[in-house]
Amino acid sequence: MxxxxxxxxxxxxxxxxxxxxxxxxxxxxxxxxxxxxxxxxxxxxxxxxxxxxxxxxxxxxxxxxxxxxxxxxxxxxxxxxxxxxxxxxxxxxxxxxxxxxxxxxxxxxxxxxxxxxxxxxxxxxxxxxxxxxxxxxxxxxxxxxxxxxxxxxxxxxxxxxxxxxxxxxxxxxxxxxxxxxxxxxxxSVPAPPQRTADGDRSPQPAAPAPGPDHGATAPQGAPGPVPPASPYDPHGAAGPGPQSEYPGGPGAADPASQPSPAGSGGPIDYSHPRRQNAAPPPPPPTAPPAEPGQPARPVAGDATGWSMDERLYNQVWGMFEDLARTTAAYRSAVDFAESRMEKELDQVLSDPRSRIGGQGDAAREAARARHGQLVARAREAFDRDLAQLIAEADVVEPALPPAYARWDNPAWHAYRVPMEIPMALRLGDLHLPEADRIRIPMLVRLPLERGLWIDSGRSGSPGDTFADSHDMRRLALETAVAHAARLLAVYPAGEFTVHVIDPAGSGAQALAPLVQTGVLAAPPALGAAGTADVLARLTQRVDLVQMALRGGAADSLPPGLDTAQQLLVVNDFPHGFDDRAVNQLRYLADEGPAVGVHLMMVADREESAGYGPLLDPLWRSLLRLTPVADDHLADPWVGHAWTYEPPLVPPGSQVLQQVLTQVAAARRSWDR
CATH class of the missing domain: 2.60.60.30 (sav2460 like domains)
Structure with missing residues (x-):
């Protein structure tokens, strides 16, 4: 008891x-x-x-x-x-x-x-x-x-x-x-909103015992519902719980606009109000019922939510959680089997009477046999859960909207500039070594709650083994362009603006899709003077919007102020940055997201080592992504090291050019 x-x-x-x-x-x-x-x-x-x-x-x-x-x-x-x-x-x-x-x-x-x-x-x-x-x-x-x-x-x-x-x-x-x-x-990646009891997935895998990477799992016997663990809170470990800043989850509202400034031509959307009434029940399954004794057939969008967009978002996070927990249970079972076998072998060796001879051999064989049985049972349960998740992924992936879909998904062929902002954006895929057959979309909420850092340095991962430093910088900028293009594509016309700082002009080739289609607010800024000009304008914008919102006078903003969400892509940092520019960059990283100014750094941290600890808060405030596969991200439930794969455009595909062309045309129509 x-x-x-x-x-x-x-x-x-x-x-x-x-x-x-x-x-x-x-x-x-x-x-x-x-x-x-x-x-x-x-x-x-x-x-x-x-x-x-x-x-x-x-x-x-x-x-x-x-x-x-x-x-x-x-x-x-x-x-x-x-x-x-x-x-x-x-x-x-x-x-x-x-x-x-x-x-x-x-x-x-x-x-x-x-x-x-x-x-x-x-x-x-x-x-x-x-x-x-x-x-x-x-x-x-x-x-x-x-x-x-x-x-x-x-x-x-x-x-x-x-x-x-x-x-x-x-x-x-x-x-x-x-x-x-x-x-x-x-x-860290942002944790999903807490799901209500109606949104719980069934069955839940057994909770694991902790291993070297095990961090946070739901407790058994805890009174009441428990929010998901969140080292991935966009505000950091010291920030509020994962539910506090995120709309759109169960019980959360669609984003609402602030009053429009006079003559601005668009809303200011910097807040995340919450829907107060309870979340709706999940939609009824549309697939035929499963045969008796068989697991339920997966259905795309069968999670709780107010819209198909929200249901798919919650379903993807549910798959992520299920895979994290079932893998943790499997690893824990294997660790237990190995620990038990080692203990039994130690007992055999510690007894001189059974150390040698037939009795000792029989004891060792029995210990190894029990180990094999335990591992086999654990693998059988893991394979069963994995098969169900693979079946679910097979129906969910084709049903994803463009914001959640890979670049090779047919959803992009039917792309049209949206009228509303989606709940989230796909920044790549995540997978575990034991479950390499399944890829979980890495979704983050919109608007972005923290900036992005595309690491162009050598991480030692298998993906950058055959790439030199020049290739890594090129791949990093191409990855940043793909992220920026996706952000432009999922926002309504005129509600997202992209600026680029490329002091040395080294990224001209990778930036060509953005430049040639005309989706940038201005040509990429070159040299120290161009860098200073862009940073000064965005810093001033942050100051103006902060003062207006704190004073409750959003309608007093200057008529010419661009109220769209802003993204600053910085290439080749710290080239072209003096001390003032570095401080402005830190300011934008800290204060910008709250007022609609977001940062995307393409940089090798080692190249800025001369600044010492001054830039440590900058790197910590950004979500680190890589241009090649790397196992540097963890889940908020167990803490597994997940392999991240960037969302690269398939070689030879024109999808990026086609999407950006539509975005540019919609922006020109909106400007008129």
């Missing part, structure tokens, strides 16, 4: 291998410290945190998330350790996220066995100004282990918490932990 603990209460632990599951109403950092008999932490090597997630007998998540799983093997912790303290902390505030636990839902912590059976749980109540808390304590008493509900909060955050455990380097370690969390932003 599960023990529901209150503060100070303890409970015996029946086994050594455990999971600690955390559910919070906002992304939190989870960690743990190892203490001696007096609870003292002797050094940073006794602390598990996102920057150093593995200690003997202990593993924590590598990212900030709303849900966590911590793996504990009490038999593997050092003999000098008598106390394992589980820590939770809010990430360093950036002005947009909660700064104290009193402003969010009470965190819920549960200790479970590897099979998911709950041993003890604790809801941490009574927190107010605290930003860090010791949630639980596993402690050794007379040779046995127990768990105690602690709930001790610290208004001074992680630094104060660690200092209270007598760690000399408390402040330095707290800073490095927050820095490790911040570094994760460069590999």
């Amino acid at each position: 599960t023990a529901e603990l209150v503060r100070g209460q303890n409970h015996p632990l029946p086994q050594a291998r455990l999971e600690i599951r955390v559910s919070a109403g906002t992304p939190v950092v989870a960690g743990a410290t190892l203490g001696d008999e007096n609870g003292k932490v002797h050094g940073v090597e006794w602390v598990a945190h996102p920057g150093a997630p593995v200690l003997p007998g202990l593993e924590v998540s590598k990212q900030a998330a709303a849900d966590h799983r911590l793996a504990v093997d009490l038999e593997a912790v050092p003999d000098a350790v008598h106390r394992v303290s589980v820590l939770l902390a809010l990430p360093a505030a950036d002005g947009r996220g909660p700064v104290r636990f009193g402003a969010v839902a009470a965190p819920f912590v549960a200790v479970t066995g590897l099979d998911g059976t709950e041993v003890a749980s604790y809801t941490i109540t009574g927190l107010e100004a605290e930003s860090a808390v010791v949630a639980l304590e596993l402690y050794r008493r007379q040779g046995a282990w127990k768990v105690r509900a602690v709930g001790q909060g610290y208004a001074g955050g992680l630094a104060e918490l660690l200092a209270d455990q007598d760690l000399p380097q408390a402040h330095q370690l707290a800073g490095s932990i927050h820095e490790a969390v911040a570094r994760g932003l460069a590999r």
Whole structure:
């Protein structure tokens, strides 16, 4: 029976291998410290945190998330350790996220066995100004282990918490932990909105035990619905939950316009109001029912949503989540089988009587046979789930609208300039090595909540093995052009404007589709003077719109101001940028998205190393993409390393030219 603990209460632990599951109403950092008999932490090597997630007998998540799983093997912790303290902390505030636990839902912590059976749980109540808390304590008493509900909060955050455990380097370690969390932003994609109970997908794969990359999974036994974990929050780990800024999910509204400025000719659309009434039920399936005992036949658009656009969006994210979780379950089962076999073999070798001879050989063969059976059963379940997902992908991919479709999808042949902004945009595909047959569309919400960084540097991935630095820069700019073209294509005429800075003129060939079709606001800016002019105009635009919106006077903007969403494509950074231009670029990256100015950097970070840490916030604020396949992105539920594939135009295809020609013609008609 599960023990529901209150503060100070303890409970015996029946086994050594455990999971600690955390559910919070906002992304939190989870960690743990190892203490001696007096609870003292002797050094940073006794602390598990996102920057150093593995200690003997202990593993924590590598990212900030709303849900966590911590793996504990009490038999593997050092003999000098008598106390394992589980820590939770809010990430360093950036002005947009909660700064104290009193402003969010009470965190819920549960200790479970590897099979998911709950041993003890604790809801941490009574927190107010605290930003860090010791949630639980596993402690050794007379040779046995127990768990105690602690709930001790610290208004001074992680630094104060660690200092209270007598760690000399408390402040330095707290800073490095927050820095490790911040570094994760460069590999993040926005998480989907939370789905309501009506939108849940069935069946859900078994939840996995954590491995080296496992970060956030939905807890079992947590009271009430739990938002999806979000290291991919566009505002960063310290930002609000994934639902707060995203319209269009279950229970969310279509974007609404702000008042139009006089003489502007178009609306200002910088806010994301939410629909207040409940989401509708999913549409009835149109496919014939499945035969008894067979899985339901997949149908495109069978998720919850107000429109087919929203249903397909939610369905794609559901496929993403299902594949993440079923793969995690398979990896966890394989890890368990290998761990069990190693333990059984160690037992055989530790007994001199069975170490040699027929008895030892038989024991080893039996251990390997049990390992094979466990792996075979896990693979069978994984293949069954994978077959269902492949069948679903086969019906969903052809039904996707242009904004969600690959460039080789026939939907682009029937392309017409839209009248409304879609919910999201496809930025490429994601896949896992165990499931290479299925590609999940990588969708991000519109308008963009953060800028994009197309990394032209050498990442060491298999995709750039045979490409030199010149080829990588060319591929990166071609990828940026494809992204910019897709953004232009999915916005109504006159509601999206693209500017290009190419100081050295090195990208003329790759930029040709944008230049020749006439979709750019002006020719690419060249040299330091051209760079300064474009940055000054966009910086001024951000300032004007910010002042107007903060003052509640959107209709007081200058009549000639372009109220369309703006995209600035920067090639070959930092060539042509002086210190002033660099500061303006950082300003646009930080403040621009909130007022409709977005940044797309095509750059090799190493080439700007001379600026030192000055540009670290810039890179962290951007979503890093690559021009070649690379496994640098992770999902918001488990934390797998997903291989990202950019949305390249098929060789010889004229689809990009045809689409941009239609966009340019529609823009000319709108300008009249």
